Amino acid sequence: MFLKHKIFSRRKFLKQISLTAVMACSVGFSGAYAAEPEKEELKFGFIKLTDMAPLAIAYEKGYFEDEGLYVTLEAQANWKVLLDRVIDGQLDGAHMLAGQPLGATIGYGTKADIITAFSMDLNGNAITVSNDIWKQMKPHVPHENGKPVHPIKADALKPVVEKFKDDGKPFNMGMVFPVSTHNYELRYWLAAGGIHPGYYAPAKGDVSGTIDADALLSVTPPPQMPGTMEAGTIYGYCVGEPWNQQAVFKGIGVPVVTDYEIWKNNPEKVFGVSKTWADKNPNTHIAVVKAMIRAAKWLDAENNKNRPEAVKILSQSNYVGADYDVIANSMTGTFEYEKGDKREVPDFNVFFRYNATYPYYSDAIWYLTQMRRWGQIAKPKADSWYMDIAKRVYRPDIYATAAKELIVEGKIKATEFPDFSTEDGFRAPQKHFIDDIVYNGKKPNDYLKEFKIGLKGKDTVN
Numbered sequence: 457m458f459l460k461h462k463i464f465s466r467r468k469f470l471k472q473i474s475l476t477a478v479m480a481c482s483v484g485f486s487g488a489y490a491a492e493p494e495k496e497e498l499k500f501g502f503i504k505l506t507d508m509a510p511l512a513i514a515y516e517k518g519y520f521e522d523e524g525l526y527v528t529l530e531a532q533a534n535w536k537v538l539l540d541r542v543i544d545g546q547l548d549g550a551h552m553l554a555g556q557p558l559g560a561t562i563g564y565g566t567k568a569d570i571i572t573a574f575s576m577d578l579n580g581n582a583i584t585v586s587n588d589i590w591k592q593m594k595p596h597v598p599h600e601n602g603k604p605v606h607p608i609k610a611d612a613l614k615p616v617v618e619k620f621k622d623d624g625k626p627f628n629m630g631m632v633f634p635v636s637t638h639n640y641e642l643r644y645w646l647a648a649g650g651i652h653p654g655y656y657a658p659a660k661g662d663v664s665g666t667i668d669a670d671a672l673l674s675v676t677p678p679p680q681m682p683g684t685m686e687a688g689t690i691y692g693y694c695v696g697e698p699w700n701q702q703a704v705f706k707g708i709g710v711p712v713v714t715d716y717e718i719w720k721n722n723p724e725k726v727f728g729v730s731k732t733w734a735d736k737n738p739n740t741h742i743a744v745v746k747a748m749i750r751a752a753k754w755l756d757a758e759n760n761k762n763r764p765e766a767v768k769i770l771s772q773s774n775y776v777g778a779d780y781d782v783i784a785n786s787m788t789g790t791f792e793y794e795k796g797d798k799r800e801v802p803d804f805n806v807f808f809r810y811n812a813t814y815p816y817y818s819d820a821i822w823y824l825t826q827m828r829r830w831g832q833i834a835k836p837k838a839d840s841w842y843m844d845i846a847k848r849v850y851r852p853d854i855y856a857t858a859a860k861e862l863i864v865e866g867k868i869k870a871t872e873f874p875d876f877s878t879e880d881g882f883r884a885p886q887k888h889f890i891d892d893i894v895y896n897g898k899k900p901n902d903y904l905k906e907f908k909i910g911l912k913g914k915d916t917v918n
Contacts, residue, residue, distance in 0.1 A: 490861050493524055493740040501532045501541060501550035504679055504776045505696040506787055507577045507725050508551045509766055510807060512775050513751035522750075523743035531774070534677045535633040542730055543568045548737075549744065551576060552728035555635030555823045557849045562824075564635060564658065564832050569731035573854035574745050575815050576725040576752075578806040581638055581715040582700040582791070583645060585613070585692035586685050590710040590794070592616045603797060607717035607890055610649025617651055617670050630676035630684060630693035634665060637724055639673065640826040641715045642694035646671055647909040648891040656831040657917040665830065667917055685709055696724070697805070698778040701785040701792060710794050713890075716803060720888030721810055723819040734854075745858035749813055753868060756808040763788045811874050815855055817881035818897025820846035825900045829910035831917045842900045852881050 498520075502508040511529055514520050520527040532538040532550070539556055541547040543566065557570035585593065596612035598605040620627040631639040634656070643653040654669025656662065666672050676684050681693045686708045694715075703709035715722055727748060734741050754762055767784045770776045776783060785792050791801040806812050821842045827833045856876045862868045885896040893906045904912040911917070 490523075490743070490746075490865075491739040493743045494737045495548070495740045496524060497526045497528075498548040498740070498744070499528045499530060499546070501530055501538045501547040502775075503535065503538065503551060503677075504531055504778075505551075505580075505725075506698055506770055506776055506783055506805065507580045507696055508775065509755055509770060509805075510576050510727075510748045510751040511551055512769055513754055513766060514747040516769055517751065517754060519747035519750045520744075523747050525740070525743055525747065529774075535636070539566065539568075539570075539728075542570065542728060545730070545733070548733060549727060549729040552726050553633055553636045554723055554726050554819065555637065555640070555827070556633075557726065557728045558820060558823055558845065559635035559827070559832070561849050562827075562833070562845060564827065569848075570728050571731050571734055571849055571851050572726040572728045572815055573734075573741065573851040573858070574727040574748055575723050575813050575819065576727055576748075576807070578721045578724060578810060578812045579714065579716040579803060580724050580786075580805050581641060581694060581696045582711040583642060583692065583694045583713050584681075584685070584700045584703050584709045584711045586688075586709050587707075589613075589616060589691045590712065592619075593712070604794070606713070606793070606799075608712045609890060610646050610651055612649075612712075613646075614650050621670065627671045628690045629671050629673050630681055630690040630695070631673050632678050632695060633675060634663065634832070635823075635827070637715070637722070637823075638694040638696070639665075640823065640830075641718050641722070642673060643826070643830060645694075645713060645718050645890065647907065650909075652909055653830070655911070655917045657834065658832065659834045660917070667831070682706060682708060697786045698776065698782045701782050702778065704785070704792050704795055705779075705782050707795065711791070712793070714791060714801065714804060716801065718890045719886070721803065721806065721812075723812075723816070723822075726815065734851075738854075741854060742858045742861070745855060746862055749808075749858060749862060750867060752807040752813050753872070756806065756812075760789055760802070808872075813855070814874055814879075815850040815852050816883055816897075817843065817846040817850055817852070818883045818895075820850045821897045821900050822895060825904055828900075829904060829907065829912070831911055834916060836901075836914050839898075839900055846881075850881070852879070 538550050542550050557572050560568040560570045593612045617627045631642050646653045652670045654665050655667040656665045678695050681695045681699045682703045700711040771780045787805050789802040790798050791804050792798040824842050859873045863870045882897050885894050887894050
């Protein structure tokens with residue numbers, strides 16, 4: 457270990473000399489350079505999903521080492537354990553659900569100040585139903601040339617859910633965590649088809665999320681989704697890969713819609729750290745973000761040419777641990793719905809293009825609107841409140857510092873990042889939702905008013 461540290465320190469020293477020389481010759485040199493990390497030994501957590509890939513690639517390709525960091529990656533049992541270990545300092549940071557830093561900051565669940573300066577990916581999830589439910593849905597799905605027309609809307613599921621209700625049976629579905637993207641995407645899809653996914657009422661002690669629900673959503677850890685559905689405990693679920701394709705390979709279910717079809721190029725996971733850790737280790741944090749940006753670029757380089765190698769890495773038991781073919785089925789530019797119905801979906805997993813790694817305030821605000829819509833935020837909030845929380849949690853300033861160092865080092869071109877001189881942290885109003893409702897992150901309350909199902913204005917859960 458001592459030798460390893462000496463190697464890192466020497467590498468960092470030589471790198472600093474080189475970087476300073478490069479910057480001194482650059483136009484507009486401001487005198488900044490990559491500072492020595494405060495902490496070299498780091499432990500990061502992740503859940504066994506393909507979108508943890510930036511962490512694995514940053515490790516395997518030596519990008520962490522290039523920044524003088526000695527990193528250990530450790531799979532976690534579930535999202536709650538992962539968050540708790542970041543909060544108590546057992547983990548220096550982690551692959552997180554986008555809603556986790558936001559939920560923790562506003563005090564939904566465990567109260568803690570968690571921030572993110574790096575968005576790990578876009579898209580990557582899907583909604584899968586059991587073979588029996590698909591058989592009941594199929595007559596309500598439009599077909600063309602013998603194949604279902606996509607995107608498949610929840611309108612096709614509604615008569616199935618209504619029959620369950622008429623028979624006095626609950627219609628159970630799984631998602632991975634109450635503040636997960638999967639929860640909000642599943643709720644969004646269901647509600648767009650007229651199926652009420654239920655409200656939360658934390659002020660009344662009801663955090664089941666099933667008040668007034670037509671479909672009952674409950675938490676299931678990602679790797680357990682296929683088995684739980686096969687056992688009949690749930691009839692469908694929303695999860696990240698490879699656990700939708702696993703259902704196809706096992707012949708137990710059909711992915712009916714991807715999150716790319718629910719919201720084109722939606723933000724998915726983030727890399728989260730505690731604010732205390734970030735304040736104590738600012739240089740280390742920048743170094744981590746630099747390594748992960750490079751990993752994300754590698755993953756998307758030259759039209760995904762590196763994906764087969766990435767799949768081989770992820771299939772290792774210490775990372776995702778699923779079969780190569782299962783992971784490749786979605787990560788190499790295709791996605792298989794009904795068995796044998798494999799389609800081209802080149803953007804199912806996006807790690808770098810479309811400014812995927814940039815932590816947009818508007819992304820944070822969308823998740824906050826969904827927390828409000830379903831009652832996790834029990835009382836109305838002014839538009840300014842949404843902006844204030846977004847700025848507390850999402851840190852594009854840290855991201856920009858890391859990106860600028862990479863530009864000066866010649867590792868990534870300035871044109872591959874947002875224009876930091878004009879970027880305000882808001883994507884242009886987004887139109888590509890399955891219900892055609894336009895999202896403008898600068899007007900969250902106006903956005904909430906557009907939905908037929910969900911809380912808005914002064915609404916509360918009775």
